Amino acid sequence: MLKKKGSILSVREDIRVLDCTIRDGGLVNNFHFSDDFVRGVYETCVASGVDYMEIGKNNSPTLMSEEEFGAWNFCKEEDIRRIVGENNTNMKIAVMSDIGRTVKEELLPKEDSVVDMVRIATYIHQIPEAIELVNEAHAKGYETTINIMAIAKSFESELDEALEAVSKTPVDVIYIADTFGSFYPEQIRMLTEKYLKVAQDSGKQIGIHAHNNIQLAYANTIEAMMYGTSFLDATISGLGRGAGNCPLELLVGFLKNPKYKLRPILKFIEEHIVPLEKELDWGYSIPYMVTGLLTEHPRSAMKARAENDTEYEKFYNSLLDAQQ
Amino acid sequence: MLKKKGSILSVREDIRVLDCTIRDGGLVNNFHFSDDFVRGVYETCVASGVDYMEIGKNNSPTLMSEEEFGAWNFCKEEDIRRIVGENNTNMKIAVMSDIGRTVKEELLPKEDSVVDMVRIATYIHQIPEAIELVNEAHAKGYETTINIMAIAKSFESELDEALEAVSKTPVDVIYIADTFGSFYPEQIRMLTEKYLKVAQDSGKQIGIHAHNNIQLAYANTIEAMMYGTSFLDATISGLGRGAGNCPLELLVGFLKNPKYKLRPILKFIEEHIVPLEKELDWGYSIPYMVTGLLTEHPRSAMKARAENDTEYEKFYNSLLDAQQ
Numbered sequence: 001m002l003k004k005k006g007s008i009l010s011v012r013e014d015i016r017v018l019d020c021t022i023r024d025g026g027l028v029n030n031f032h033f034s035d036d037f038v039r040g041v042y043e044t045c046v047a048s049g050v051d052y053m054e055i056g057k058n059n060s061p062t063l064m065s066e067e068e069f070g071a072w073n074f075c076k077e078e079d080i081r082r083i084v085g086e087n088n089t090n091m092k093i094a095v096m097s098d099i100g101r102t103v104k105e106e107l108l109p110k111e112d113s114v115v116d117m118v119r120i121a122t123y124i125h126q127i128p129e130a131i132e133l134v135n136e137a138h139a140k141g142y143e144t145t146i147n148i149m150a151i152a153k154s155f156e157s158e159l160d161e162a163l164e165a166v167s168k169t170p171v172d173v174i175y176i177a178d179t180f181g182s183f184y185p186e187q188i189r190m191l192t193e194k195y196l197k198v199a200q201d202s203g204k205q206i207g208i209h210a211h212n213n214i215q216l217a218y219a220n221t222i223e224a225m226m227y228g229t230s231f232l233d234a235t236i237s238g239l240g241r242g243a244g245n246c247p248l249e250l251l252v253g254f255l256k257n258p259k260y261k262l263r264p265i266l267k268f269i270e271e272h273i274v275p276l277e278k279e280l281d282w283g284y285s286i287p288y289m290v291t292g293l294l295t296e297h298p299r300s301a302m303k304a305r306a307e308n309d310t311e312y313e314k315f316y317n318s319l320l321d322a323q324q
Numbered sequence: 325m326l327k328k329k330g331s332i333l334s335v336r337e338d339i340r341v342l343d344c345t346i347r348d349g350g351l352v353n354n355f356h357f358s359d360d361f362v363r364g365v366y367e368t369c370v371a372s373g374v375d376y377m378e379i380g381k382n383n384s385p386t387l388m389s390e391e392e393f394g395a396w397n398f399c400k401e402e403d404i405r406r407i408v409g410e411n412n413t414n415m416k417i418a419v420m421s422d423i424g425r426t427v428k429e430e431l432l433p434k435e436d437s438v439v440d441m442v443r444i445a446t447y448i449h450q451i452p453e454a455i456e457l458v459n460e461a462h463a464k465g466y467e468t469t470i471n472i473m474a475i476a477k478s479f480e481s482e483l484d485e486a487l488e489a490v491s492k493t494p495v496d497v498i499y500i501a502d503t504f505g506s507f508y509p510e511q512i513r514m515l516t517e518k519y520l521k522v523a524q525d526s527g528k529q530i531g532i533h534a535h536n537n538i539q540l541a542y543a544n545t546i547e548a549m550m551y552g553t554s555f556l557d558a559t560i561s562g563l564g565r566g567a568g569n570c571p572l573e574l575l576v577g578f579l580k581n582p583k584y585k586l587r588p589i590l591k592f593i594e595e596h597i598v599p600l601e602k603e604l605d606w607g608y609s610i611p612y613m614v615t616g617l618l619t620e621h622p623r624s625a626m627k628a629r630a631e632n633d634t635e636y637e638k639f640y641n642s643l644l645d646a647q648q
Contacts, residue, residue, distance in 0.1 A: 008508060008510050184332060184546065185543060185547065186328075186332050186550065187332070214574055214577070215536075215539060215542045215574060216542065218543075219543030219544075220543075222508065222509070223509065250539060250613060253613065263640065263641075266610065266614075266637045266640055267636070267637045269610060269636055270634050270635055270637060286590065289577065290590075293577040293586075312594045313590045313591045313594060316586065316590055317587075
């Protein structure tokens with residue numbers, strides 16, 4: 001039986017807040033953020049006590065087009081340093097590696113990079129390749145995480161097998177990722193129990209990456225936290241693909257550790273997010289709710305939003321038809 | 325120790341969905357809805373299997389201005405009948421009575437009214453008057469609820485005393501109302517345990533009325549439900565004061581009882597809510613988050629929204645100053 005870890009008032013020393021505004025937000029605009037914006041996120045995260053900032057993906061320019069995607073899809077060392085310099089702060093820098101889009105040999109040794117953590121996003125069928133990358137990144141000196149995607153549509157027995165395999169690697173953190181934004185708090189609790197069991201037996205920690213398709217990103221994040229999840233992903237104003245993520249301002253507003261500060265985030269929102277909301281579309285809306293309820297990838301909802309399609313009943317019917 | 329009632333897949337026969345789109349939404353536009361809109365909500369609720377529709381407040385025209393407030397602030401019998409006729413449906417009609425704004429003698433005997441339920445909104449210090457009204461409404465033949473407001477700012481001992489007093493009345497349902505939209509799921513669970521204990525001992529049921537200031541209206545509603553709350557308030561698209569309420573479409577999307585239907589709600593949203601969103605402002609935003617985090621009434625946030633004030637850091641500081 002899963003027990004609560006700490007109370008609503010306590011400071012949990014194991015908690016790590018990970019901002020992925022640029023990385024998940026990059027999925028909204030193909031990573032075309034201005035340096036000014038990225039620097040703003042960086043400075044805001046440092047000022048608000050965030051523990052890790054994920055600054056983008058380290059996809060290979062040999063596999064994805066540098067014409068189509070902005071700098072933060074590739075995270076070249078010189079681009080990161082242009083923003084963070086030597087990063088002489090208490091905050092660590094993370095990048096995400098997509099299995100199938102990353103070339104592991106391109107990863108610099110840690111001593112040549114300001115990156116501290118490599119987060120590996122993998123589907124269950126790619127686990128062997130993900131493990132190779134964990135080993136490579138670990139050998140080169142990085143902290144690592146594995147984020148197993150699309151688990152709402154995997155057999156539980158296969159997830160168990162994947163977790164078992166991952167637990168034998170040197171990975172530091174295993175993430176519960178709610179790819180379709182479809183999980184309810186009850187399910188998050190069940191997953192937390194499952195992941196924690198595997199992680200604790202092998203001396204690892206677990207994390208949560210939630211999406212807001214059915215308005216539960218924040219609720220699911222604090223639910224997972226309450227039962228022992230340590231790494232908590234969030235983005236400023238929930239900026240992220242589709243319905244977006246757990247809003248950093250809500251998470252920091254909840255956490256009781258005085259090192260976390262709300263004001264810098266509010267300041268960033270008024271200066272950078274208010275204008276951005278006029279340009280980019282993200283956050284909860286009916287199409288995302290429909291894909292979330294049906295455990296579907298949000299891409300059809302993103303299309304509906306882009307086309308300003310508000311024929312919601314038809315949209316729902318078309319997704320139901322596609323499932324039959 | 326509180327136990328889960330049913331699983332995520334089960335049908336709970338005690339569940340009652342109560343739509344309060346017009347009543348809570350009326351707080352956004354002083355109850356100036358067109359008949360067409362109110363009829364649309366009514367027909368949508370009937371078609372989607374909603375159990376109760378709260379059509380407005382029954383405030384007294386002797387106490388509030390009929391020039392300033394629309395028909396649904398008063399709910400005269402002829403106005404309700406213009407929309408619902410004899411209401412020959414399975415759905416019941418509710419109205420809300422605000423203590424201090426209602427004249428109990430104006431309440432018609434049930435046999436002269438299509439209203440089925442009177443919901444009494446009361447602050448803790450008004451409980452004796454609320455009990456008088458419960459008795460009056462019960463004697464006249466109505467189902468009744470008591471919704472104790474602002475409990476986040478009450479002493480727990482006074483709340484216990486109020487619940488004890490309410491449990492001795494003929495009231496049918498006691499509501500947990502999250503007036504400031506400030507409760508976390510953990511606190512909702514604690515309140516559910518407290519309310520259930522009192523209600524079960526006296527043969528009553530409990531309900532939940534949530535607000536979305538910190539994006540937890542839906543999460544708190546399903547949390548309360550999971551532990552035995554039967555009456556669940558929701559509004560279409562969350563339409564309601566400030567950050568709004570638990571969205572009916574999410575709740576109906578979650579419930580497994582096949583009598584609840586999502587399609588009519590989606591249809592109503594595309595036809596009536598999409599245009600309304602261009603006229604009225606409601607739903608989660610930073611000012612509401614700030615008032616929710618600080619357990620403050622949302623009125624300052626409503627003012628900031630009305631004035632298009634996006635100086636969020638200043639807004640936060642001003643509320644902190646006011647608390648000191």
